[in-house]
Amino acid sequence: GAGVSQSPRYKVAKRGQDVALRCDPISGHVSLFWYQQALGQGPEFLTYFQNEAQLDKSGLPSDRFFAERPEGSVSTLKIQRTQQEDSAVYLCASSLYPPGLNSPLHFGNGTRLTVT
């Protein structure tokens, strides 16, 4: 079946622009995660949704970052007034069950954001 789909694959933004990154999880997956991966580093947690509820947003770096999943399926990560330090790959992952049931994450291919 289809995996996690992210768009766009690449995004170049000028400093100060707003960007919106989309994630289409595997159908029926309850949990959705956003991670940020800098070059040569492991993924860093940003936020977690269980269905439409955002249960953990402790990893969002600043109030310029906002995520939503209004209908419990597609999710959007929005970054306002982008800064150069926002340049990274943004990974979306979904899993079938809530995290307490130890289900693995299925990652999308990510969106590579470059802020110039």
Added chain:
Amino acid sequence: GQQVMQIPQYQHVQEGEDFTTYCNSSTTLSNIQWYKQRPGGHPVFLIQLVKSGEVKKQKRLTFQFGEAKKNSSLHITATQTTDVGTYFCAGAGGTSYGKLTFGQGTILTVHP
């Protein structure tokens, strides 16, 4: 907060040699997962360990979870060029509901 450290950062081996990467958490974990990321790709789930002292094998790969559930290792026997990539451990537990904390990864290169 929870920290997950992974060593070594890089490992270069000749094809046929063995490879091991180690993962240590600052807190006790409820479970640990391992992922592989090929160059230019995304992390792909390999395995999950839940029980103290658990050992799991997948062909040439052996995964261990420590007795205290704070450390883990991945051992590859007789590496092949297809093993090239970055191996990440990711731990869940403590008060970090919903959050997997990834290690910084071990980059494996295999020379034919």
